[in-house]
Amino acid sequence: MSFVNLKQLAGELGLASSTVSRAMRDSYEISTATRERVKSVARQLNYQPNPYASCLRNNVTKTIGVILPQLDNHFFSLAINGIEEVAQQNGYHVLIYLTHDSGEQEKAVSKYLTSGRVDGILLALASGTRGIGHLEKLKLLGVPIVQFDRVNETLRTATVTTDDYASGYQATEHLLRAGCRKVAHLLVSESLSISSRRLQGYRAALAAHHVPFDADLVLTGTASNDENLRRIARLLTQRPDIDGIFASVERLALSSYQACQQLGIAIPDAIKIIGFSNMETATLLAPALTTITQPAYAIGKEAARILFQAITKHKPVLPAQSLELKSELIARASTACAAR
């Protein structure tokens, strides 16, 4: 048993392949009788049109590409859930590419997609990306791109992000209100939009509360968790006056937690930690860890929705279509903090 093609099916039916093609696609110019007959025999022979032939003919691939830094972060898993759902609703297929936060990998992947393999792209930028020539090229080729979460602001596309500035502000304010005065801030990479905007929020909140900004309290993470752990521990040792940590990303919140445990620092009494997280686990298992949860699933869905709108209407994605969704601060330990 092998794949049945249109011609074979037409032969079996005693019809021309064009007729069969039309019948299969419910063309109005085919009589109901033959349409039904065609469909019945097609079902019987398990006929499925070859997607690649249609694609070649129609210049429509019915597939989108999703480029992500990683998948070991729950945020992106949830985002894909949303993306895949919207894709399936629209009859689209989803190609997935991981860059492991490497700019080189991102370039390589972009090149694959320069060939017309996909009708559109959803992109969360790698932290290692420096230039954006590879993305400009895709845009120039007319491939619609929607950026989400980690976006490059120079590239003029629609973006779907969370309220990074606002949540950075809120997080910091949460700690300040709980009595913290020396709040450390941990970020992933200076070049990442999410990091810089959260940092801005952090600084603004400090300023609003008349707490001086101290550059020594800002730590940039690396790709290695072990290294991050060491650095955080060193910072906490060197600066025993630190009474709060705002981690701009889940991994760093966990490493902070771990560092405190290692150093025997009590959470949340001696130190208060707040960090982004999309793992229910974190909030469940560590009530002391105040978390900020991003609507990852909704972000995926919205990004996909904007992309499909552009694809089906043959319009470019415009920065004006950008969306900013709200994060949610979940402070299970807030009472404890306030009580102090």
Next chain:
Amino acid sequence: MSFVNLKQLAGELGLASSTVSRAMRDSYEISTATRERVKSVARQLNYQPNPYASCLRNNVTKTIGVILPQLDNHFFSLAINGIEEVAQQNGYHVLIYLTHDSGEQEKAVSKYLTSGRVDGILLALASGTRGIGHLEKLKLLGVPIVQFDRVNETLRTATVTTDDYASGYQATEHLLRAGCRKVAHLLVSESLSISSRRLQGYRAALAAHHVPFDADLVLTGTASNDENLRRIARLLTQRPDIDGIFASVERLALSSYQACQQLGIAIPDAIKIIGFSNMETATLLAPALTTITQPAYAIGKEAARILFQAITKHKPVLPAQSLELKSELIARASTACAAR
């Protein structure tokens, strides 16, 4: 600017498209001089061969399909990491489909792939799958399938799993050795291979330690976390003699943890919990929760490796190529347990 095709490139070069095609594919019958010239101009014009045309011509899609129940479980995210890596190494593209554990969705997805869209399939079975006709059809069509993690044993394909029986045994034994006598077991779905094999391990360990099996201590979960939480709490209330819980899956371990917290039961003193988990978070944040970690990343890689072997050698995947990898028991609280 739009896509450049072979013909245009050939025109630019003053060569026949066949020559250019050969040059691009490093054919031995092309002189080094023209090959270099072709490649240089190709680079300059951003020529990328249209993958769908090649596919039509060669009958090779260079893409695989990955069918998964969900992605809200860290196990599958890690597995995709492995799969994607091996795919990229082999120059392959990865299409992803989520079934949300629905048998209907799995059937629909299978149908998409009946059209020659992919060269092979990696599959983790939906818990809602009843018949396997849709998979048999794919096999009959000659599409290689490798099953991983959640496998159907009737379908004769290679499988990559973990030592579910052994780890179920170990987990149970771990609790028994820590002094537990009434060990509850929480499983996902009776029809799932991982569940039934872990259950077998559980029963065997009980038997080996002369602890009678009590069917009332076995609870099957639902799709709803809230419902699971309620059921677990009810079980713990009705059976205050329970002194240990073996959760066969992360979500259920977390729900157990939560249920104990709600009921004010101390962990790990009053009750000991052991559960599968691939979240570093869980072990990090809840030392009281003994976890069994599956080598998810390796499973993805191995499954992909077996699939690519079959694809490149045009051989069917045989059950004989199946692999069983080892899980790891991480008992941070084991000392506490043993001390009791």
Next chain:
DNA sequence: CTGTTAGCGCATTCAG
């Protein structure tokens, strides 16, 4: 309402 024909972009004959 149905059939004939041509061509999407590429790779592979077969000829030179």
Next chain:
DNA sequence: CTGAATGCGCTAACAG
């Protein structure tokens, strides 16, 4: 070493 011609499977334009 290079070029011309053919067809992968499908659809759309053009006939009838």
